[in-house]
Amino acid sequence: MKHKISLLALAGCCAGLTLVASTSCKMQQTVGLRESGQSRLMDESFAGQKACDPEDHTRPFIIEWDATDMSSFESLTASDIVLVKYEGCKLRVLDECRNDSIRGSQGAYKPTEWTSGSLETLDIHNEGELYAKLPLGQASLGGRVSGGERFHMEYYVAGTTYASRDAVYRDDLASNPGCDDATHFVYGFNLGAFALGSANEINSEVGGSVYGFGAGGKHSKGRTAEKKGGDLGVCQAADATEVQGCKTPIRLNLRKIRDGANPEVEAMSAPDDSDSLSAAGVINAKLEMSGEARARFEAAQQKLVAGDGKGCLKELDAHDKLDPDHKTSDPKGGLGLVRAQCVMMSGKCDAGKVLARKSLEATATMQMGPEQLDKVVEAYGTQWCQGDSMSDRDQLLQALNQLQSAAFTTRKDVEFCEVQYAKIKKLAPKVKAKDSDDTQILNIEGSLFTTVPLCYERAGSCEKAWKVFPEVLPQRTKDGFANMEEEARTKATRSTFESLVRNCVGK
Incomplete structure (x- = not known):
């Protein structure tokens, strides 16, 4: 089934061409006819004028990243929030804008939210559609489109990954020179597969897939795509190993870095003391939490799983303020291990192990001798500790x-x-x-x-x-x-x- 795509939803900048994409997006100013016979009036259109404005295109497809670019991006997302410089038609991933010693020091990405997905299509007939639907392709496709060539793209979104934080502030990055050029951070990205190629010999109105998705297309499944990411042919596979081919990053969701200081920076950077090195509350107390306090505690657990230790601590601190009757400052609460793990992950290994030991001593359902207790605490440290303090x-x-x-x-x-x-x-x-x-x-x-x-x-x-x-x-x-x-x-x-x-x- 052919799907209609909103021009605004598909608008992206020619930023995603490579990790360092260099593109000229200057518009032709002369009104008249091109050699192909197409009108130049579209150059004056809103789509054309805005083609290189990041304010209008914060969801670029990354159709020209090669395998090396993709693997580098995925490696970065596994350890921290990804920061980029995004200006005009240029996007550059700042791989130095992170702390190599502490994974997740600037946040992390939550587990992917997988969806059932469906095949979507894009057809590019002229420069106006290129700017409106796929402006990031201007560098490599613009000349061919201006000459009358058409393009057909198919993509499938299998899931979306979001960051554990919804904003990054300029002061958050001030201590790292590698972040000086940062303008945006990758708040989220779609995973799936896509294929794009010349449509001059394709009748895209016949239905089905041109590039091998499903079995309803009238064209060969072996048709070669000029640009592709992942494998559309495996997006509906039942085997978990095979369907890995439909989990390639294909589109970014960028958010602009906010000026000034993070209003919660004091809470996030507070040193660990008897209050901050505390438990998150007893299981029974969790049942008595207010809805917002429970949501904060569950958010802390999600950020722990995502690898965002500091974000986890921030959520636990917020829980304490919302539910003072079950403050996490009491190691006898029963869930001190959550706080301990977050402390370890934030780069304070020894402090986290101290809290883990106190929590286990106070709440363990079975009596443990000191040797066994030390082994259990050491195992927690082995799993969760990070940073130079180890x-x-x-x-x-x-x-x-x-x-x-x-x-x-x-x-x-x-x-x-x-x-x-x-x-x-x-x-x-x-x-x-x-x-x-x-x-x-x-x-x-x-x-x-x-x-x-x-x-x-x-x-x-x-x-x-x-x-x-x-x-x-x-x-x-x-x-x-x-x-x-x-x-x-x-x-x-x-x-x-x-x-x-x-x-x-x-x-």
Whole structure:
């Protein structure tokens, strides 16, 4: 079914062409006819005049970002709010406008809100429609459209991701020189897939999809799109792995940075004390919360999941003001772990662990000895701590756990495996076991033997897994192979490798 698209809803600037898009959007001023026979009057139209004004085009499609641009953007959104310089027809992502030490220091993106979605279409017949519907394509398509060429675009929005904060203030960015040029932040972005190509030989009135979405189109599903993001063909797939191809960022929702100071900056930056290092309230108390207080507490939990520690603390502080009878300053409240996790994520690891310990001591349903309590608190720290305040031990345990997760549960990329392995090699000599029960530290050698090659294998590189394998062999095994001839040693090592990393057999 062909869908009609509002010109205003589809208006975007030629900003999304690349992470650094350089485009001339000057309008022709001479009224008359073009060589193609089209009138120049549209150049004087509202759409033409406003084509490069960010005030009017805050939802640009990013149709010309290549795979590298897309992966860079997705990497940035995984760790912080994305800031951009957006002026005229130029959009540049400011990858230095963030704090590498503390993930989410400027906010984070909430889990994606997935929708059922439907196929939408755009048809560009002249320059007026290009400006009104897809002005960000002026750089690459403008000359062809002025020559009489038409274009057809199909896109599918599978879901939308929103930021955990609704505004960014200029003073929020003042301490980071990398933010000096920032004009907007990415408040949200649509995920899905799109395809665009010349329509001169396409009859877009026949219905169905030209580029492979669904089975109702009369044209070949193999038709090549000149520009595409994701794969329209998998947007209705049932398999979760396959449908990943329909989760590519295709359109941004930008908001202008506000001048001055954040009115809530004092609450967000307050040092942790006996009041701020507090619980969020008991479960029974949660049932008695006012609607707004409950909403604040639930918003805190969402921001915690999204990785926005400071945003979580702000919501918990707001909850305290709304529900003073169940202030989060009481570790006996029952939900102190929420506050503790947010404190850890905000970059204050030790302070968060102190609150976690007090909350567990006061509210744990089962009695725990001090050793068990320390292990539980350390596990929380391993999961939630961030920033330079982490001790060598906390960083080491975190890297070990992340590597184990990448080896057995959550698939990561090769770079992730390399970073965690390098961190472990650097920190392991500095961290000594506390006692004979400190098994995570005592068994690092055995842990690396399995997790490092399996991490690389799950990341798709048997070559990397094999290359690193001789290095992570336990010393006892190395000693046993040492007396062998080189050929026999290589064969024994390979046999051991393939018995462990079965998906790399023969590769």
